[in-house]
Amino acid sequence: MADPALNETRIAGTKIALLQGRTMEFIVNSSLGTQWLENAAAALSVTPTCPRCKGAIPSEDINVANNVAFCRHCDLSHRLSDLTSGTTVDEDIDTSRPPDGTWFQRNAAGTVIGATHRSLSRAPGLLFLSVFWNGVICVFVLIALGSTLKHLGLSIPHWFPSPNTDGKLMPLGMTLILWIFLTPFVAIGLAMLGAFLSSLMGRTELQVQGNQCVLFTGIGSLGRRQRFSTFDVKDVRIEDKRWVDRNGRSRQSAQIVIDTKDKPISFGSMLTNERRRFFAGCVKKELVRR
Numbered sequence: 452m453a454d455p456a457l458n459e460t461r462i463a464g465t466k467i468a469l470l471q472g473r474t475m476e477f478i479v480n481s482s483l484g485t486q487w488l489e490n491a492a493a494a495l496s497v498t499p500t501c502p503r504c505k506g507a508i509p510s511e512d513i514n515v516a517n518n519v520a521f522c523r524h525c526d527l528s529h530r531l532s533d534l535t536s537g538t539t540v541d542e543d544i545d546t547s548r549p550p551d552g553t554w555f556q557r558n559a560a561g562t563v564i565g566a567t568h569r570s571l572s573r574a575p576g577l578l579f580l581s582v583f584w585n586g587v588i589c590v591f592v593l594i595a596l597g598s599t600l601k602h603l604g605l606s607i608p609h610w611f612p613s614p615n616t617d618g619k620l621m622p623l624g625m626t627l628i629l630w631i632f633l634t635p636f637v638a639i640g641l642a643m644l645g646a647f648l649s650s651l652m653g654r655t656e657l658q659v660q661g662n663q664c665v666l667f668t669g670i671g672s673l674g675r676r677q678r679f680s681t682f683d684v685k686d687v688r689i690e691d692k693r694w695v696d697r698n699g700r701s702r703q704s705a706q707i708v709i710d711t712k713d714k715p716i717s718f719g720s721m722l723t724n725e726r727r728r729f730f731a732g733c734v735k736k737e738l739v740r741r
Contacts, residue, residue, distance in 0.1 A: 499534035501525055502541045508534070540687055542739070544732040550725045555733055561660035564733045566719075566726040568653030577647040585640040591633055598626040645670075649721055655730065659737060666709075668718055677718075683711040687735035689727060690717070707731045709738070 499508045501522035512521040513531060520531045529539065546555040553566040590612060597607045598614035598621040607614075614621045621629075648670055658665045659681065666677045691705045707719035707727060719727050 499529075499531060501527070501529065502534075502539045502543075540689055540731045540735050541728065542732050542736040544729060544736070546733055546736070550729050552723070553726050553729050561658060562737060563656060563658050564730060564737070565654055565656035566722050566730045568649045568655070568721040570650045570721075570723065574647060574650040577643065577650055581640070581643040581647045584636075584643055588633065588636050588640050591629070592637065594621075595626060595629045595633060598629075602626065646721075653721060655719055655722060657730075657734060664738070666716065666718060668721075677716055679709075679711055679713075679716065681738050683713065684709060684738040685712065686710040687731055687739055689731050707734070709734065 499513065499520045500506065501508055501520075501524070504522065504524050506522065506524055508520045508522055508529075512523060513519070514521075515531065518531045520529045520534055521527075522529065549555050552569060554563070555565075556563040594612050594614050597611040600607050601614055601620050602623050614626075616625075653668075653670045653674075656667045658667070662681045664679050664681060666679075668675050686709075688708050688710070689705060690708045691703065693701065693703050696702055704720060705724070705727060706717050707722075707730060709716040719730060722730065
């Protein structure tokens with residue numbers, strides 16, 4: 452039996468469920484509402500599918516206004532935006548057949564879920580940006596370093612760029628200002644270099660031992676470790692963010708989010724879509740209590 456809170460209408464040949472009353476009046480009488488409805492119709496051009504039973508969700512069980520898609524077979528509600536954008540986490544994945552660049556291991560010590568950041572298509576671009584940026588910044592860093600050594604009474608190699616201005620040594624105050632000015636640019640250069648190395652040797656790995664979890668993101672043994680308990684995990688999802696930069700270009704970034712009682716843990720932006728979906732599915736299957 453259909454939910455009495457849902458009402459059906461047809462817009463541009465697409466069947467959409469909407470709340471009765473004021474929601475419909477707003478949509479009909481507002482240009483903003485009309486635009487919103489057109490976007491919703493475009494989003495629903497792909498039939499939402501329940502991630503658990505893989506069955507199609509009919510339009511009478513879709514509430515666009517509340518961003519809800521209800522699967523009657525599983526008796527579960529899903530976020531409509533997740534289903535239409537492809538960011539739904541499938542926890543019924545086959546862990547015995549991990550995609551290339553991922554792994555799932557279970558033994559007496561615990562469970563390990565991992566994925567490599569390796570991307571041969573991304574690495575050349577990151578290498579070019581890193582070499583170009585750091586090459587330019589390096590000249591100014593050597594000037595600042597040479598001036599600092601001179602003020603300390605130390606000699607500098609002959610191949611260092613001259614720290615002199617107008618034939619005189621750069622004043623100490625100007626040297627300090629130069630270091631302060633260069634600091635954020637050096638940080639950006641190091642981040643570019645780190646991204647390049649990560650695209651070759653980086654990995655994301657979750658170790659589960661008993662009720663304790665350690666999430667590692669980094670290169671080799673160097674990286675960030677986040678610890679949390681399995682009892683604190685409420686949900687695992689893939690978050691897809693879209694925005695327009697100041698140049699008017701559309702940008703997109705996807706990451707895995709583990710919702711805990713304390714705060715959400717975000718990671719996985721360096722993974723490919725296939726690896727990200729597998730990793731998120733394994734984590735949800737292992738950690739989310741039902």
